[in-house]
Amino acid sequence: MIHISNTDTRIGWIGTGVMGQWMCRHLMDHGFRTSVTNRTKAKAQPLIDLGATWKETPEEVAAVSDVVFTIVGFPKDVEEVYLGETGILKGAQPGSMVVDMTTTSPSLARRIHSQAKAMGVHAVDAPVSGGDVGARNATLSIMVGGDKDAVDALTPLFEIMGTQIVHQGPSGSGQHTKMCNQIVIAGTMIGMCESLLYGERAGLDLEVMLSSITGGAAACWSLSNLAPRILKNEFDTGFFVEHFVKDMGIALEEAGRMNLALPGLALVNQLYQAVLAHGGARMGTQALMQALKQLNNVA
Structure with a gap:
């Protein structure tokens, strides 16, 4: 399991909308090297200006990241980002961790967890509550589903983005x-x-x-x-x-x-x-x- 360190842990971020841009920025402000991609590059530009590295696809982000976070729009977007032809699981390395913070279906979270586990990748579902205000102020409530060892390893990163982090149970429980x-x-x-x-x-x-x-x-x-x-x-x-x-x-x-x-x-x-x-x-x-x-x- 990866030990989180702002000097060694490489972060990937996919989805830089109203909430995602702030959540990613908090991690960058703590010194994490970050690669980003988004459907519209212009929405990621503020993060690129702060030092994030732009990648063209989720696969490319995953290939250079120890932990990949996603917060996109709809279940179909989550499915494409993780399981598509240039999706995260095409590039994720064994031992890495992927965290979907989108609100999506519990069944999809479990499917991603299962496919990731078969590759030696740790998948966690961690939807949030608190809106744009909570994202901007790093006061989100984060509801986490997944294997306990992965959740424990990720908690220092969650604590940078939120103030209420609760492990709810196995995969899908966060959703x-x-x-x-x-x-x-x-x-x-x-x-x-x-x-x-x-x-x-x-x-x-x-x-x-x-x-x-x-x-x-x-x-x-x-x-x-x-x-x-x-x-x-x-x-x-x-x-x-x-x-x-x-x-x-x-x-x-x-x-x-x-x-x-x-x-x-x-x-x-x-x-x-x-x-x-x-x-x-x-x-x-x-x-x-x-x-x-x-x-x-x-x-």
Whole structure:
């Protein structure tokens, strides 16, 4: 198993979007030599300017890395990045470690783990929660699934990116935990937006109202971080709606496999589908407020 050291451990990073660019930068700030690739090179340019080495494919990144991190968009992207013709497992060396921090399906995480293990490569699933703010401030919650020895070896790197790192169990457990997280957030988001609608209709000063309820039993991350954005009509930053809809779809699919009915999640998913239908795919999840305003004919 690799011993993590910022002088010897070579890092690979694939996916330099809203969150990935910050997570990678924290590792670079700690002195790790880093190779990167991304579907769009321009999005990786800030990291290249800071000293990261650009590679054309995931295979090339893996070939020169001891630990490869990925955080991409959708399960199909994860599958391509790991198992495609120029994927990570084409270039990964025996003894190296690969860590998928994308929120994806537990079954795909287990498949990657199985194929990697057959090559002598250690695969871990480690989705995160905390949004762009958590990524930027290195305060993410990281939910980890995989073999304990690999997770233990990777923990020093996780601690650079987050403050809550929990090994949930074997491969796929990190993704199942993230589904639990997203189910809670789905309910929280509709509650937060309906609260703001109610407060506005009742004639309350919403900032004053929030100063009370964010300190009580309703306190939560979404209320503290996303409600202020809604009050400023800031809907274009944060965790993208299209990615949240993807996550809810995975959770509903997994629930179906387990014969679970989740009507609350299904309702929120329908409302977010309305946001998608009105062109909100690349808005932050707080854009749910716009769908609820339309439902209530609120300007």
